Amino acid sequence: MLALDTYLSSYAGAAIVVGLALMLLSTGSKPSGGLRVFLLAMTAFLGWRYIYWRITETVPSNGSLVDAVFGWIFVTIEALTLASSTLAYLILTRRRERHEEVDQNLKWWGDKPPPRIDIYIATYNEELEVLERTLAGAKAIDYPSFRIFVLDDGRRPWLEAACQRLEVGYRTRPDNNHAKAGNINYTLSQRLKDEDAPDFAAVLDADFVPHRNFLSRVLALFHDPKVGLVQTPQHFFNPDPIQHNLGIAAAYPDEQRFFFDHLEPARDAWGIAVCCGTSSMVRIAAVQAIGGLPTESVTEDFLLTLRLGENGWRTVYLNEPLTEGLAPEGLQEYIVQRGRWCLGMMEIVRNVYAPWGSHGLNFMERLSLLDSLLFWTTTFTFRIISLICPLLYWYFGVIVVEATLPDIVSYYVPYYVAVLISLNWISGGLIWPVLNDVSQLLAAWPITRAVWMGLFTKGPHKFKVTAKGGDRTKTVVQWPILKPFAILFGLTILGLLLPLLFDFGFNHVGKAGEGIRVVLFWTLYNLLVLGVTMLACIERPRANRPQRMGSEIAALFMDGRRFRSWVLDLGADQARVRGPSGLTVGEQGVIAFDDVGDVPARISGELIDGYRLDLQPTPEQRLGLLRKLHTVDAAPGAQRGDLVLMMKGWMRSLSSR
Template sequence: MLVLDQSLSSLAGVAIVVGLALLLLPLATPKSAWMRVLLLGLTTVLGWRYMIWRITETVPPAVDGLTFDVIAGWTFVAIEALALVSSTSAYLFLTRRKDRHEEASRNIAWWGGDPPRVDLYIATYNEELEVLERTLAGAQASDYPNLRVFVLDDGRREWLTDVCRRYGAEHRTRPTNEHAKAGNINYTLTQRMKDADAPDFVAVLDADFVPHRNFVRRVVALFHDPKVGLVQTPQHFFNPDPIQHNLYIASAYPDEQRFFFEHLEPARDAWGIAVCCGTSSMVRVSALREIGGLPTQSVTEDFLLTIRLDSHGYRTVYLNEALTEGLAPEGLHEYVVQRGRWCLGMMEIVRNVYNPFGANGLRFMQRLSLVDSLLFWTTTFPFRLIALIGPLLYWYFGIIVVNASLTDITSYYLPYYAAVLITLNWISHGMIWPVLNDVSQLIAAWPITRAATMGLLTKGPHKFRVTAKGGDRTKTIVQWPMMRPFALLFGLTLLGILLPLVFPDHFGHVAKAGDGIRIILFWTIYNLVVLAITMLVCVERPRVNRPQRENVELATISVGSQRLPSWVLELGVDHARIRGLSGLTVGALGTIALADVGDVAIRISNETNDGYRLSLRPSPEQRDGILRKLHTADARPGTGRGDLPEMIRGWMRGLASR
């Protein structure tokens, strides 16, 4: 009875957190400043209440010297505490939020007379034609009147000259590839500054990012303030990233970067520390000239550009509107390499350029921004790795890194965990999901940890690889090199549970854990679930018929003398899926009337359970029209929140297709 009373009393903290949430959340929206401060403040207090308990009550004392238990326990709690410091800075930033939509609308023509001259630079290296023509078709459709488009080709491909000419763009190359993307942009900008129509502003797009029609017009509006040096817009993706795609959850779970672009960047903007993320941004040329061009001391020149501009009195601001959309890394290897490069670039900045604790004239908030980024990369991912090691130390060596009872964990950890989930999901409209968030961190944890170590301990310069986009993705590929460590950890974890059951005499330490065995057992099972899903992510499913957009649109199908209305559910440059028709012959030829494109020649490919799949045969002009229709509309691709029922439906569809 006493044990039951203790268990119930230990749940009081969780009950209070949930009760407060039910009482307070209906009173305000996520834009409410006072509610954000209240909830994030409560979360911070609960987090440090938990951490103080962890440090004072759960780590083995060093009374007998530096034993393995002491070393393991203090190493684990130290990394956990640093990760909480990182989380605390994020909570601080999230207490505020800046929305510049109305500001952009008010200043849509602030210049009065002739609009400022804008250059749009599309940086490319080895992207294929299919990728580049999307971006060029989007740039051609821009509604800004004083725009010149340049393709900056570090691959020096002669065939691209004719392609650029067809889309009204200019093809530029340079003799060398020095300083990669930053050097590429600096080279062309230096040449352009000698021209009579030198630009006032330069917009930058990666080769796979398509501008919406109003991208330039909306972004230029925020330069009405002469102290704005750079405007960043969010990156949206018209294709699922590898985690979304391989787990069949693209329509039910947001891409891994969505929380940053939808919530952290607007929060950073409110504190005056929004950051440039490279593509989908625009910079004031006079400010760029003042700082000597794009900085080249880091492979993440975009973040460094923000700090350099700030040190010269120019602000980076954030316009949270879907004004571009691009291609997320489709392969898991490319996905991991990209994040490793981001981490490496951040470490280069901290080590070689702007030490946040050095005498470099940075504002306090910029120093805090650097510390926040440093802690994120150096603690979040190592902590994810050691969280897998903790139970193994117990099962195989009897080392307990968290020496606590179940009631203690319930009393101290669960209130904090509940507050994190409730608060962040309230702010983000449901983007934070246990297990899936851990999987997205774990999949790149080791490469990022390695990059952080290399970046901090070695001066460089460091080599990096450009993120590959496009290519043949029509086959199932098992990423064995990436899966192998997760499979090994899964096997060791599972074996760790089984061995004490099979050989109890050889694992007597298991019985000595007392009530704490339930914590270790839950932790172990949780790790098995995370590792199992991570291994599933390493099985890359085929990607066919890309790009495409699932949007319902009414169209007319003409086959012979028949003219039949139908719903277009899925559209790509060479295919479509329609619903609401029957009686057509597979292989029949006809046309489909698409708004803003015209009558496109079709062939009935095959019948589906609710309609047909069509093979499209557009003319070159119609193909460009479809590309613009797919990617330049004022729309937000992808999903912005988690949806459990839709996830379950996605998993069921995936099982049925196997």
């Protein structure tokens, strides 16, 4: 047994990191300047200190050839994953916000007529309820010179009729070649023949609702004639599948918050901000200069950034919540979406722009490509192999890491603590153990498959459009997704139990010596991650409930009586009010909303603190409610993690299954 002082001394490194971080962070509240650089540099140093120790001292060398092979495979993937993280740390050392630049250039065209803008809403199979929100928001935009066009690759007569009713443009094309990029290119080529041809084009996915000031704020950054594209963040008014299925929507932000709120502003500071498709605007002259939106990848947005950069046009980022959209509601759609992103990135590297290739990208643009390539190829592979390695020990006696618990505490824990402290300080609490692992693990195998398909097969590669809307009111167990995790969970439990139940055939379990504590902790952590991952695969009902939580005062009129009410939840079809009393289910009346009018309402349920209302708006009132819900200047959803709320959400989620 190792002496107690050995265990205690192994914690010294972690204690020093925590103490130093607390001392430095207490000097200021903003994650900026030299302190930001120091913390990220310290994190990278501790990471490579750990990898150096792993390579020189922990790869099995005195055991079997199998131990050595698996040991080197695992440490190689670890090192490549750290290389990816190190590039991210480098990018995060800087940050740029453009709010003041926008304020100073809101009407940069001076006395000339304002630039003409087209809004392109590409659609394929979305329901009217989804598109209705987007069109209601687009029509409410407060810019003087713009036109709205719905680009329908589904060729649906009912959608054409809806566009006529809402007085927006409707376009189709002869074929569906090149998906969204081809759809936009076709309409743009037709619009350039018109007398009112646009100077700029804003792109919205069918489920993204623009705020009133979307066009004016984004257009301001085109005061610089070399800016070819402006990207804004994607915010979501509904929880993604992980948030919803685990019951933590109010306590844990959506999975994309770190990228849009922190990594994109950092990329912008280095001149490598990327287009993410929706919620962006392009300069028509820049698109014409590169021959239209590129079509060589299923992620045409990232490729558009590279093509613009190669031709001297800049992509910049405005970190303001100017749109809000519908996150994938089903787990399958969530995973398919991320697999498509990965496949598109691999197609770009294989067929168009390799980081080391002969093309016109500058050094930072190549570094940006390498960063994305390493992220997709290492992060998810590492997540899979981390689950497999302990099983190799329990079943076959294969040791992939030759280390004791004090060794791990001395070398790995300081790095891990530094990661949590530095990234959570920078992001305001977005990096959480287990949850980050779960979000990566859910899509790990499809993404790993997409890596191999994109890099090593010529294509063209088929992909699925992310489905939005539909009936989500039933509990659905996603067995095809859950099954592999359930098998790994069962194998891990069995691997722990077999040496306790049977002596024969499991003599290798003592082979690790003091390192058994490392394997045991690793195994227990994997069980925790797998358990939460399986819970996330059970899709809880999403009732057609109000979409925006808040509070405002409204007058409720029932049977000639007037009630002063607090509206706590509001949707286009439902509301929850507090304040009235003495009402009965089924009563009819109206509720008066500012900017909407008197909306017919029916008491549909009695709550502890008020009532649930079914709203029966006219078509014009419905559009008014949608504008009220989705065109305000605010970011919907949780913006940082809250551990207490998270634990409460988990408990509610478990008790409801």
